Amino acid sequence: MFPLGQDFDATSWASLEPVTNELISREINSTDELEVFFSDISDMAEHVSEAGAKLYIGMTCDTESEEKQADFLEFVENIRPKMSEISNQLDLKIINLDYLEQLPERYDLIIRSMKNSIELFREENIPLSVQCTKLSTEYQKIVGAMTVEFQGEEYTLPQMRRFLESNDREVRREAWILVRERRMQDSQRITEILDELIELRHKIALNAGFENYRDYAFRSMERFDYTPADCYEFHKSVETHCMPVIHTINDNRLIGFGYNKLRPWDVNEKSGDSPDVQGRGALVPFEDVSELVSLTSEVFHRLSSELGGMFDRLVDGEVLDLDSRKGKAPGGYQYNLEKTGLPFIFMNASGQQGDVETMIHEAGHAFHSMYCSDLRLIQERNYPIEFAEVASMSMELLTQPHWGVFYEDAEECRRAKRMHLESVIGLLAWICRVDAFQHWMYENPSHTHRERSEYWLKLRSRFGPRTDWNGFEEDESLFWQTQGHLFGAPFYYIEYGIAQLGALQIWAKQSIDPQGALSDYKAAMMLGNTRSLPDLFQAADIKLGFDEHHIGSLVDKINSALVSL
Numbered sequence: 001m002f003p004l005g006q007d008f009d010a011t012s013w014a015s016l017e018p019v020t021n022e023l024i025s026r027e028i029n030s031t032d033e034l035e036v037f038f039s040d041i042s043d044m045a046e047h048v049s050e051a052g053a054k055l056y057i058g059m060t061c062d063t064e065s066e067e068k069q070a071d072f073l074e075f076v077e078n079i080r081p082k083m084s085e086i087s088n089q090l091d092l093k094i095i096n097l098d099y100l101e102q103l104p105e106r107y108d109l110i111i112r113s114m115k116n117s118i119e120l121f122r123e124e125n126i127p128l129s130v131q132c133t134k135l136s137t138e139y140q141k142i143v144g145a146m147t148v149e150f151q152g153e154e155y156t157l158p159q160m161r162r163f164l165e166s167n168d169r170e171v172r173r174e175a176w177i178l179v180r181e182r183r184m185q186d187s188q189r190i191t192e193i194l195d196e197l198i199e200l201r202h203k204i205a206l207n208a209g210f211e212n213y214r215d216y217a218f219r220s221m222e223r224f225d226y227t228p229a230d231c232y233e234f235h236k237s238v239e240t241h242c243m244p245v246i247h248t249i250n251d252n253r254l255i256g257f258g259y260n261k262l263r264p265w266d267v268n269e270k271s272g273d274s275p276d277v278q279g280r281g282a283l284v285p286f287e288d289v290s291e292l293v294s295l296t297s298e299v300f301h302r303l304s305s306e307l308g309g310m311f312d313r314l315v316d317g318e319v320l321d322l323d324s325r326k327g328k329a330p331g332g333y334q335y336n337l338e339k340t341g342l343p344f345i346f347m348n349a350s351g352q353q354g355d356v357e358t359m360i361h362e363a364g365h366a367f368h369s370m371y372c373s374d375l376r377l378i379q380e381r382n383y384p385i386e387f388a389e390v391a392s393m394s395m396e397l398l399t400q401p402h403w404g405v406f407y408e409d410a411e412e413c414r415r416a417k418r419m420h421l422e423s424v425i426g427l428l429a430w431i432c433r434v435d436a437f438q439h440w441m442y443e444n445p446s447h448t449h450r451e452r453s454e455y456w457l458k459l460r461s462r463f464g465p466r467t468d469w470n471g472f473e474e475d476e477s478l479f480w481q482t483q484g485h486l487f488g489a490p491f492y493y494i495e496y497g498i499a500q501l502g503a504l505q506i507w508a509k510q511s512i513d514p515q516g517a518l519s520d521y522k523a524a525m526m527l528g529n530t531r532s533l534p535d536l537f538q539a540a541d542i543k544l545g546f547d548e549h550h551i552g553s554l555v556d557k558i559n560s561a562l563v564s565l
């Protein structure tokens with residue numbers, strides 16, 4: 001039966017069922033047989049993963065095809081739940097084998113992960129999780145259905161972004177108020193959804209023997225290497241070191257714009273971005289997708305011939321779908337094809353600086369999966385998100401010295417770099433605000449709506465830009481409602497902050513030892529998921545830490561780069 005052939009159809013239960021039955025009933029009589037068992041399970045998981053990836057890619061590249069959508073949904077609703085049940089059964093089977101103790105060290109993390117999910121598993125939590133999923137789907141539906149009428153036309157909220165970023169202050173103000181009014185119409189229900197989610201999640205945690213959902217979430221997300229106390233330290237360090245930089249950036253904007261105060265439509269509450277102070281139009285780094293590809297290739301070749309070659313392999317492998325066109329889903333992602341061994345990159349490029357950053361970011365993810373593609377088991381390649389984003393975020397920073405490829409005009413190039421570095425700082429503050437909010441909510445699950453608002457505003461005074469929300473106080477106290485992670489992916493957010501700290505250290509090393517920075521990057525990425533998070537950081541010669549001194553020195557580096565630009 002194993003290895004499964006290239007033509008094995010993992011989208012069909014009829015072909016999967018005999019394979020899973022054989023695995024479940026197989027007798028294992030030695031450590032060698034157990035290793036073969038791991039390898040066969042991985043073989044099957046690779047097929048299932050690639051089948052799901054191809055269906056998802058097919059659907060997002062062609063949203064108008066009802067057939068592709070139906071195929072994907074069929075897979076999600078019928079194959080995935082069955083496979084997760086099977087995987088639970090296989091974990092239980094493995095965990096009870098005596099041979100487990102004799103496995104070589106490279107299985108340690110895989111076994112830790114299996115034991116963890118078995119320890120957390122409670123039958124009575126399944127229906128509660130289903131209810132949580134339903135509530136977060138309701139949130140998505142409510143937000144997705146929001147539209148406003150602006151200048152005689154109907155727009156979705158993501159479409160309103162271009163008016164919110166307009167150089168015309170009056171257009172921004174009008175657009176911002178319209179969007180806020182629309183959001184406030186559903187704010188009552190969204191508040192209730194979060195109430196219900198907190199209650200359900202608290203129950204899930206109690207059922208699994210935890211004091212609160214925060215502690216449960218840390219365990220279920222396999223955060224073995226950092227604690228809530230580390231997160232608090234992270235918040236404090238960002239408050240001390242990032243906020244003065246953010247306030248200075250905004251003070252300069254205030255002078256540049258010539259306003260008497262900054263209003264919420266002048267500075268983006270989340271990213272900290274603002275329109276160009278000099279009223280210049282958007283940057284135009286490339287004309288079309290073929291130019292984006294050739295210029296990105298040149299950037300990577302200038303950074304290193306190895307990375308340039310790896311990027312070209314993606315281009316030749318036809319695993320890029322980059323242009324924005326009708327019938328394509330929004331956003332960008334990188335998806336590993338576990339069987340083929342190639343990553344797929346999806347995005348909607350339309351000629352903006354943000355597209356350059358997305359292309360480079362997703363290429364960084366692709367390099368990571370290419371570097372560790374020789375690791376045998378799928379679990380060995382399933383690296384933690386805190387480190388996956390180091391791979392992508394550090395590429396954004398490491399390529400900066402070569403962004404001139406996209407800009408003939410030196411000032412335009414400086415502007416692109418400045419905007420990117422400012423958003424790195426701005427985003428760290430927003431990440432800490434969202435994270436601190438979640439810690440507090442789940443540690444105090446019986447809080448009132450008023451207390452929630454008050455706590456949010458307290459965090460805003462610690463981590464927010466000093467914009468004046470006079471006249472929009474209720475909007476200000478409910479602005480957390482715009483952050484979808486609070487509903488669908490609780491506690492999942494600080495990972496990006498942790499990864500950014502890693503990326504900044506690799507970038508800092510580049511200025512002293514450019515070759516060393518790249519070889520550390522490679523050495524760490526090749527390890528995939530075979531080392532703990534601190535060991536992966538160490539392999540990249542960077543530190544996993546949150547103290548003020550450490551974060552202060554990274555912020556100083558950004559600040560001096562900003563000054564020199």
Ligand SMILES: [Zn+2]
Nearest residue numbers: 361365389392
């Ligand atoms: Zn990413």
